[in-house]
Amino acid sequence: MHGTTVEQSLGVLKKLFAADVDPNRVAAIIVEPVQGEGGFYPVPVAFMKALREICDQHGILLIADEVQTGFARTGKLFAMEHYGVAADLTTMAKGLGGGFPIAAVTGRAEIMDAPGPGGLGGTYAGNPIGVAAAHAVLDVIKDEDLCNRAEQLGGRLKQRLASIREKAPEIVDIRGPGFMNAVEFNDVTTNLPSADFANKVRLKALEKGLILLTCGVYGNVIRFLAPITIQDGVFAEALDILEASILEVRA
Ligand SMILES: Cc1ncc(COP(=O)(O)O)c(C=O)c1O
Missing domain, CATH: 3.90.1150.10 (Aspartate Aminotransferase, domain 1)
Structure with missing residues (x-):
């Protein structure tokens, strides 16, 4: 888009890893499957698959930011379902509560289970009304297709x-x-x-x-x-x- 190809974008990432950042020191790459503020550009499938391979190659976590794209917005429950590759962690908010303030992070069990009890917290974490709203939203998404x-x-x-x-x-x-x-x-x-x-x-x-x-x-x-x-x-x-x-x- 805007004349930039998947190959050019991957080339820039490779150059970054060769010249500026040792990929073994990179913990995670965060990507929005469809950019929000950036202009609603969907990530091309080939780029997402290549990112997944690069992350696997270097032990980097792939984090999908689904705060704008999640919860049926893109025609799937999550936008990553369009890509045939999975993220290691997914962030979500906005549509999750249908207007009620709640955010969440989910991911592979070995990552989610890594923090000890109480290691993942926040002022509003696990707010019961927020969780009830999210449950209701998930029901409506399913019931109303x-x-x-x-x-x-x-x-x-x-x-x-x-x-x-x-x-x-x-x-x-x-x-x-x-x-x-x-x-x-x-x-x-x-x-x-x-x-x-x-x-x-x-x-x-x-x-x-x-x-x-x-x-x-x-x-x-x-x-x-x-x-x-x-x-x-x-x-x-x-x-x-x-x-x-x-x-x-x-x-
Ligand atoms: C794509 C995206 N990620 C993250 C955020 C921040 O989400 P939160 O306010 O739940 O931290 C936003 C907020 O607008 C967003 O659009």
């Missing part, structure tokens, strides 16, 4: 964005698995990332009652993280506001 719902909602959003793109050439990319989607804007004259356009769309949508968030290293990406339980009518209204906002900003 939210992994499939995420695929459907994301499909509708990406389809709508593709049709808006025909009228708005500022849209240069539409991406993201399941219902973790983003749209990226460039300036039509310079063809450079346009944070200004993304921000104007965000403000126009806000005027019309739709809250959008931007992200990405250039700030030119709008990301969509609506609840997977959103009602069809509300979602349809949001898509209409999104389209109207993009078209009004470019008018």
Whole structure:
């Protein structure tokens, strides 16, 4: 993405290990399967598999940060399920509590069992109400088949964005698995990332009652993280506001 290939990225990592950091001194590599704040770029499958091999080769733990990607957001319960390789540890929060504050870490038993009793703690660790909320969320994900719902909602959003793109050439990319989607804007004259356009769309949508968030290293990406339980009518209204906002900003 942005012209960077899997091979180039792996080359940079190899160079880092050769010149700057002895891989035997690296405890862990943490990766978001789909970058959150960074711009909603999914890790390519080949890169994730290569990372797993590199970690195994040097005894490095692979940690998947699923704080944004977890709990049906990408169409699977966890985004790592898209990759055919497993992380050693997984961090999770946000969707886990369905709005209730709770975070968690899970992993291979030998790692999770390594700290002694009381060795893994925190002020809010094991909060009973938080744990009950997480249980309820897991039940709803299963009972309402939210992994499939995420695929459907994301499909509708990406389809709508593709049709808006025909009228708005500022849209240069539409991406993201399941219902973790983003749209990226460039300036039509310079063809450079346009944070200004993304921000104007965000403000126009806000005027019309739709809250959008931007992200990405250039700030030119709008990301969509609506609840997977959103009602069809509300979602349809949001898509209409999104389209109207993009078209009004470019008018
Ligand atoms: C991908 C990702 N990882 C980690 C965090 C931090 O999570 P917490 O606030 O539960 O520590 C966030 C918060 O926004 C996040 O988006």
